[in-house]
Amino acid sequence: xxxxxxxxxxxxxxxxxxxxxxxxxxxxxxHEITFDVLENEIYGFLGQNGAGKTTTIKxxxxxxxxxxxxxxxxxxxxxDTNIQRDIGFLPELPxxxxxxxLKEMLSLYGRLFELPKKRLDDRIEYLIDLVGLExxxxxxxxxxxxxxxQRSGLAQALINDPAIxxxxxxxxxLDPVGRKELREIILxxxxxxxxxxxxxxxxxxxxxICDRIAIVKQGRVILKGSLKELIPPLDxxxxxxxxxxxxxxxxxxxxxxxxxxxxxxxxxxxxIKTRETSSAGEIINIRLKDMQDKIIKINxxxxxxxxxxxxxxxxx
Amino acid sequence: MNLKRINTIARINYLEIIRSRTVLLxxxxxxxxxxxxxxxxxxxxxEPSKIITDIGLGTIEIFGLFLALFIGITLISxxxxxxxxxxxxxxxxxxxxxxxxxxxxxxxxxxxxNLVMFIIFILYLYAMGIGVSPYIAVxxxxxxxxxxxxxxxxxxxxxxxxxxxxxxxxxxxxxxxxSASTIKELVLLSDAPELNLFIRIIYFIIPNFEYFNxxxxxxHIEFIHSLDIFTPxxxxxLYIALFLMIACLSxxxxxxx
Numbered sequence: 001x002x003x004x005x006x007x008x009x010x011x012x013x014x015x016x017x018x019x020x021x022x023x024x025x026x027x028x029x030x031h032e033i034t035f036d037v038l039e040n041e042i043y044g045f046l047g048q049n050g051a052g053k054t055t056t057i058k059x060x061x062x063x064x065x066x067x068x069x070x071x072x073x074x075x076x077x078x079x080d081t082n083i084q085r086d087i088g089f090l091p092e093l094p095x096x097x098x099x100x101x102l103k104e105m106l107s108l109y110g111r112l113f114e115l116p117k118k119r120l121d122d123r124i125e126y127l128i129d130l131v132g133l134e135x136x137x138x139x140x141x142x143x144x145x146x147x148x149x150q151r152s153g154l155a156q157a158l159i160n161d162p163a164i165x166x167x168x169x170x171x172x173x174l175d176p177v178g179r180k181e182l183r184e185i186i187l188x189x190x191x192x193x194x195x196x197x198x199x200x201x202x203x204x205x206x207x208x209i210c211d212r213i214a215i216v217k218q219g220r221v222i223l224k225g226s227l228k229e230l231i232p233p234l235d236x237x238x239x240x241x242x243x244x245x246x247x248x249x250x251x252x253x254x255x256x257x258x259x260x261x262x263x264x265x266x267x268x269x270x271x272i273k274t275r276e277t278s279s280a281g282e283i284i285n286i287r288l289k290d291m292q293d294k295i296i297k298i299n300x301x302x303x304x305x306x307x308x309x310x311x312x313x314x315x316x
Numbered sequence: 317m318n319l320k321r322i323n324t325i326a327r328i329n330y331l332e333i334i335r336s337r338t339v340l341l342x343x344x345x346x347x348x349x350x351x352x353x354x355x356x357x358x359x360x361x362x363e364p365s366k367i368i369t370d371i372g373l374g375t376i377e378i379f380g381l382f383l384a385l386f387i388g389i390t391l392i393s394x395x396x397x398x399x400x401x402x403x404x405x406x407x408x409x410x411x412x413x414x415x416x417x418x419x420x421x422x423x424x425x426x427x428x429x430n431l432v433m434f435i436i437f438i439l440y441l442y443a444m445g446i447g448v449s450p451y452i453a454v455x456x457x458x459x460x461x462x463x464x465x466x467x468x469x470x471x472x473x474x475x476x477x478x479x480x481x482x483x484x485x486x487x488x489x490x491x492x493x494x495s496a497s498t499i500k501e502l503v504l505l506s507d508a509p510e511l512n513l514f515i516r517i518i519y520f521i522i523p524n525f526e527y528f529n530x531x532x533x534x535x536h537i538e539f540i541h542s543l544d545i546f547t548p549x550x551x552x553x554l555y556i557a558l559f560l561m562i563a564c565l566s567x568x569x570x571x572x573x
Binding site for chain 1: 318320321324327328331332335336398399400402403404405406407408409571572573
């Protein structure tokens with residue numbers, strides 16, 4: 001059993017928002033969230049915008065205080081001021097001083113870790129090569145595209161060769177090629193033995209690289225576990241198109257909780273979705289026995305993290 | 317406290333300003349110096365050498381003040397707004413090191429600008445055939461100390477409030493600090509006890525910048541007593557330490573959203 005390198009227990013955070021009155025409005029951003037990140041895994045912290053992902057990450061980076069709960073990173077309990085030495089952090093939509101070149105920026109962050117000059121120079125060359133920005137290393141960062149900035153951000157997060165990488169929305173705003181490149185870099189860091197915690201609302205990417213995930217909604221963890229546990233490989237998603245149903249038939253479908261209605265119109269045309277371990281034949285013969293002649297199309301696909309996410313969102 | 321990390325933060329400020337258009341301020345200074353001294357020495361009945369020395373040192377102070385204000389008021393808020401502070405504070409950088417680095421960076425930039433403007437001024441005096449008293453350098457040092465105190469005030473205020481409020485309050489501190497003797501007279505003149513108390517509080521809170529006005533001695537009597545040279549330095553150290561302490565303590569508790 002792997003040891004947790006990040007352990008968060010019952011973490012709660014309330015923001016105070018000052019309006020026109022002297023009394024602040026309180027907004028509970030995190031409701032006692034609990035999850036562990038194990039050694040050398042890629043952990044996806046997923047959820048919609050405003051779910052509490054960035055708040056959790058800011059607390060982990062000791063940028064904002066929290067109300068209650070326990071946090072430990074690599075066995076050190078918060079508030080430990082030396083924790084940053086073992087962490088590499090990429091904030092959401094990072095900004096780097098646009099008057100600095102990439103090389104200068106990396107050197108600046110490296111100096112904050114007090115890395116010896118020779119080691120720092122070697123590390124900078126290695127990281128520039130890793131993120132594929134050799135030709136831009138002496139270009140001022142004000143001229144960088146969003147993708148280049150994101151890659152530069154990853155390079156600065158790796159400057160201290162950290163044991164843990166915490167990445168806040170590292171793939172957002174990137175084109176498919178940029179996302180693929182960044183995914184590959186994250187995977188390469190796992191191969192080097194690092195642990196990665198990253199937040200995202202792009203579920204396809206998370207599905208491709210994560211070992212385990214936690215889905216957070218309105219400050220609560222609503223689902224967590226390994227992708228294998230959460231999406232059993234035998235599960236299938238069926239999308240069934242039906243036409244000319246009468247009102248009784250429509251009601252019958254609506255009454256069956258296993259069906260999610262994706263489309264319906266006044267002519268009795270319906271598109272429904274269901275997640276089953278059974279075959280299409282079984283669904284038609286058992287659940288839709290009396291409407292077999294009204295089925296015009298059945299699509300079968302393997303469920304994705306997005307399907308799971310949507311299901312959980314609907315349930316909660 | 318780690319000096320290497322403080323120096324790294326200071327270096328960012330220095331590079332930012334040196335690589336920006338702010339250096340044009342020096343050219344504007346030169347033009348302003350020549351125009352102002354030429355115009356005023358012609359319309360004034362005072363000795364032209366006194367007018368030129370007065371305006372020259374006064375302009376160094378005003379330009380130094382502008383530089384400190386315009387860069388200083390956004391020194392912290394810009395880092396928070398652009399979120400570059402997240403990457404900095406996620407490294408082993410303590411919050412007070414960040415503040416001290418920002419302070420030293422702006423002090424260094426102000427020093428470079430002050431020295432360049434001072435050299436331009438001295439060369440101008442030579443070009444105009446005006447003798448240069450060594451006390452001019454002391455007057456310039458006192459101007460620089462005033463600017464450094466102002467930078468520490470700006471940092472303390474910007475750790476507590478918005479850039480606009482910081483700007484307004486800093487200008488207020490500067491103007492009131494330069495009129496400390498008038499405020500003291502107001503205390504004697506006022507009969508109302510509440511107003512009297514209020515003016516006394518203002519008098520004690522706001523640094524007395526009049527200690528640093530050795531420029532008048534240089535212009536009019538061309539002499540500064542040794543006590544008047546070193547006392548302002550001591551005052552400056554105390555003021556700067558006090559305001560930096562306020563800046564560091566309030567930034568330590570700041571919720572960076």
